[in-house]
Amino acid sequence: MEGPDSFRVSVTVALDNQANELYFEVPVEYAQSLSLDVADAFIVGLIPWAAISGCSLKSELPVSQDLLFRLRTFFLPFYAKFTNTQLVELMAKPVEVKTTASGVATGLSCGIDSLSTIYDFYLNAASETPQISHLTFFDVGSNGDGQKSKELFEYRLANARKCAGKLSLPLITITSNLCQFNKSIRQYENLVYINNIACAILLKRLIGVYYLPSTYSIFEAYHWTRGGERHLDTYEATIIPMLSSHELQLYLTGTISDRIEKTCKVVQVPESRIFLNVCVKEARNCGKCFKCVRTLLTLDLLDVLEEYYEVFDIDDYKNHAQTYWAKAKAAAYRDVFFATLVNARSSRTTSPVWLWYRFRNALKDGERFMRRKIKRRNPQHRTTN
Numbered sequence: 001m002e003g004p005d006s007f008r009v010s011v012t013v014a015l016d017n018q019a020n021e022l023y024f025e026v027p028v029e030y031a032q033s034l035s036l037d038v039a040d041a042f043i044v045g046l047i048p049w050a051a052i053s054g055c056s057l058k059s060e061l062p063v064s065q066d067l068l069f070r071l072r073t074f075f076l077p078f079y080a081k082f083t084n085t086q087l088v089e090l091m092a093k094p095v096e097v098k099t100t101a102s103g104v105a106t107g108l109s110c111g112i113d114s115l116s117t118i119y120d121f122y123l124n125a126a127s128e129t130p131q132i133s134h135l136t137f138f139d140v141g142s143n144g145d146g147q148k149s150k151e152l153f154e155y156r157l158a159n160a161r162k163c164a165g166k167l168s169l170p171l172i173t174i175t176s177n178l179c180q181f182n183k184s185i186r187q188y189e190n191l192v193y194i195n196n197i198a199c200a201i202l203l204k205r206l207i208g209v210y211y212l213p214s215t216y217s218i219f220e221a222y223h224w225t226r227g228g229e230r231h232l233d234t235y236e237a238t239i240i241p242m243l244s245s246h247e248l249q250l251y252l253t254g255t256i257s258d259r260i261e262k263t264c265k266v267v268q269v270p271e272s273r274i275f276l277n278v279c280v281k282e283a284r285n286c287g288k289c290f291k292c293v294r295t296l297l298t299l300d301l302l303d304v305l306e307e308y309y310e311v312f313d314i315d316d317y318k319n320h321a322q323t324y325w326a327k328a329k330a331a332a333y334r335d336v337f338f339a340t341l342v343n344a345r346s347s348r349t350t351s352p353v354w355l356w357y358r359f360r361n362a363l364k365d366g367e368r369f370m371r372r373k374i375k376r377r378n379p380q381h382r383t384t385n
């Protein structure tokens, strides 16, 4: 289906006499960039849905041979074990895809991971590095649901467009209803990760290399359990090669750097002073949520706080800085990012009030532990929402 400015590619997903449309939409000028002769993007995007629905995936369109091999051999068994769901059987004809596109892309969220990747693979790229030629912005669930999500999406997209313009790179947008299919499994936080990869795969005719910014460094990921809960992003270094293929190389970036090191790179991106956007709650940086606070603390530590007055309320931060540092110290035992910050600042004293916050965290941990125990004893309390 085509609108005047956009091009929609869709498939019918049928299960138990019910049929639903799954679509991806791109600006019409990128219609030729879509890989329409294989079902790769749709298959990858639907894996979480098929796993939770307990069904197999059968495609009438073929799937690229290399991707099919990696999915069947590595990713699907991993995903079944990780989510404790049935192994998804994948029925599709393999097809050899020989062409490799020359485009190199990464997502532009304007956050720390995204901008540090742009520093490494565009602004400061070594000569042998596949240098970023395109930026992407995918609307596949990271903005949440409802009216608020629409506002967040529009603000973040406008911010990304302006930033891409300043960086002199084209921005490719994709919107999809993929998150509607995977709605019931959102407790696996970085499911958005798979949705993003599905979008990148869809652009295979244009993009041959795609950089995915890591959430954690590999050293942090393997030692980090988030209070015993498992999240997909802690396995990102393992997952990415399973979803890569000859025709689309996926690279996980920032795997060696902790958040302070990444922020050091972001500081060297002049555009970050106008476009840095890390907030998880509001369109503009609220300065209060955990991502805003940890970014402010890092900028403070690096002594560049004042340079970010256009994206943060610096005076408000300064009024609360002692409390934020105390809370960071109190949370360091269970939050790797705060732990890194507190260690880096160890020569400076923190208000003794941190002990009160630490005590409060211990009470909350106890409450969470009891809730998990009760849930295990009463399986009917389990929910997939």
Ligand SMILES: [Zn+2]
Residues within 6 Å of the ligand: 278, 279, 280, 281, 282, 285, 286, 287, 288, 289, 290, 291, 292, 293
């Ligand atoms: Zn915020």
